[in-house]
Amino acid sequence: MTTTLSPSAAKRVFFILSTTRWLPVGFVVGIFTLVARERGLSIEEITLYMTAQGIMVLLLELPTSGFADVLGRKPVLLVAGIVNIVAGIAFLFAQSFWTFALAAGLMGVYRALDSGPLEAWYVDTIHEREPGADVHGALSIQGVLVGVGMGGGALISGGLVAWHPFKESSALLLPIQLFVALCVVHLVATLVLLREPPRSEGRFGPRLMGSVRETPVVIRDGLGLLRTNSVLRGLVLVELFWVTGMMAYETLMPLRLAELLGSEARAGVWMGPAAAGGWALFSFGSWLGGRAADWFGLVRAAILGRVLNGLGVVVMGLTLGPAALMAAYLFTYTIHGAASPAYMGLMHREASSKNRATILSMGSLAMQGGGAVVGPLLGVLAARTSLGTAMVVAGVVSTIGFVCFLPARRHQRELDAAQAASEATSSA
Template identity: 80%
Template sequence: MSASLSPVAAKRVFLTLSLTRWLPVGFVVGLFTLVARERGLSIQEITLYMTAQGIMVFLLELPTSGFADALGRRPLLIIAGVVNIVAGVSFLVAHSFWQFALSAGLMGIYRALDSGPLEAWYVDTVHEREPGADVHRAMSAQGVLVGVGMGGGALVSGALVAWHPFKDSSALLLPVQIFVALSVVHLLATVVLLREKPRSDSRMRARLAESVRETPAVVRDGVRLVTRNRVLAGLVAVELFWVTGMMAYETLMPLRLSDLLGSEAEAGAWMGPAAAGGWGLFSVGSWLGGRAADRFGLVRAAILGRIVNGLGVVLMGLAFGPVALIVAYLFTYSMHGAASPAYSGLMHREASSRNRATILSLGSLVMQAGGAVVGPLLGLLAARTSIPTAMVVAGVVSTLGFVCFVPAWRHGRTTPVDEAPSDDIGDADDLVETATTHGSLPADDHGRAETPAPHSP
């Protein structure tokens, strides 16, 4: 939490770091998958090595989030930036299955460290001076910047692949090298811009010891909150269905495109404009999602977004020809953005400043663990049948995720807006206070980051 930054200054830092965080990712959207295939990995091997990322996130998500809540957001974000750079370099030199798995594991460590702290820092900084202030406009603006940054990066990436200025190496590698360089820029920006009051006035060693002591309690409260709060449990479960669809339009889509075009390099050139358009429409979808949440309410907007996004994945599987596939991809990504604000707003309602980073990370935890299971299964299905068949199945499963919003819908029918989110939370003194935030975030994480793609950072 920062005692020196005003809400306006904190918003400026939050949006700046969001842009520098996601701009590099735009350069590698779809390329990690294509590079692995170009270097000889099969569809099953590609979807399998990516499980290393999900496994690492599963093991580290909650401990690192509790560490952020106890020690502070800034140290975690700096460490995450360093790990991200190492992961990018590791991927550049990977040629075997196990080398790709190592780079994916490092990326998983990065995702675990990066999931939640920046958003939590901003919300807590604003609420320090303006308790209960609504932050959804800043979160919506973040979604727009993420889309613009990733879209711009992807457009330049596609142009670089098509240009192929260095003939001695693969056309797909230059964007990955730029990704590493821009990740260094983001790390430096984090060090310079993000200010935070230390959680303790003692020296670093004492603060680390204190964090280790506090982390189990923070993590325990987060897990207990999920097990006793049916609304939050349903929201977290949505990630299992969401990631199934994401595996189709993030991992299988570049492979399907390369099949239709007959070349990984040509698919990489197409992926640049496609990803740019997708993330541009993600921005529009994020904006529309925020307006839909204001008009129809968070729960109804979240249900609508989940259904339409899943149906978009089905259309991708049914598409014949590269142009039809790109059109379906653009629609799906716009609905990906539209589905995010209401969902994230519901998640924020169930968190407080004490464990906001932990609660936000729970969704990412389930998403990564789910991806680690779903990815190889979809890869196996694609190998045994076809990539389009696997995409249709993923879309149907993703659409069914709307049922996970039923507890939130039922609760919304029986509880006034100004009351606490749920009696299922338990003792407020033991667990958390209810945040009144009706925010919206880009999928990051799913990004959410989140990024949200299993193959992207």
């Protein structure tokens, strides 16, 4: 496969599109839920309609990734961009449970389409010129950009809601309107900047039909790797452990903070700056994770990141005051960013151009499915014991997930031994 973009140009495009993709999301963190509440939906209805997004992701994650592997990354990303814009408009005009469920379902379709193709395109472009090159450095910088974009968007969104320049409409609508506008910018940037030669010859129509026929084969072969590739199987399984800890610091943490402060309203005041600080530290952690991969190697850095992240959750459950909880939360979010570059670098080592998007989606699918099961279980545990206990258990489970990296560790040792033997032979 050939491309017109050099590795340095591809890296610039990857960073630009990563920024334009995540900046809009920062504008609507929590906003969709607040709009639904403002328009009369109950808490039960809100939590129920939100499941439409997860259901669509679970149904479409692998098919859309297989499609991207066969037809190409750019066509799928363009379709994803269009669906995202439609989903944003749907949220703007939704008034009932079913219209909000429709909007959430469309957002789930977008998430499934968008999961993997951009990263897969970048890695394939690099590997075309430098076969097998590790890409954790670029993924580290991408994480920095994601954190900055999300945090910056959230801060601007909060300022816009407080400003409320258009008194005739809800203060919550302007961030969604800007979200839609920025999604249009991202779609245009994808169309103009991302260059990808056709993954097969001929006119688009026949190639499209051929891709439809080949996609199930790609998915089948990708899933088959889980049976035969112990390294990949371990990397996918680690997501089931990690998502347990993530559910604690994403979902239980605000409730734990309210418990310690004695008021949901006071917890809401604390959570605004905490979320912005968390994303800022996520950016720093992502940069640090890239450096750690250089210092310790991908496997050791991945293990260290996951273990520290899980221990951070344990500390969050053991804290007895709000300030200590916030400090543990910010540490955990820093390591959340630091753990990603090495892990994703290991995932890319097990993928090829033919199945990269599918391989990446396997990890995402494990996380989505695991979260759907773990979340309610942690809620039951918290109700029957305490929030602190549930967070400690979640942290312990997340920490022991490091055992899933052991096949990758053994494989790395084998590679190192083979390389040392080869160098010894050459020097002799």
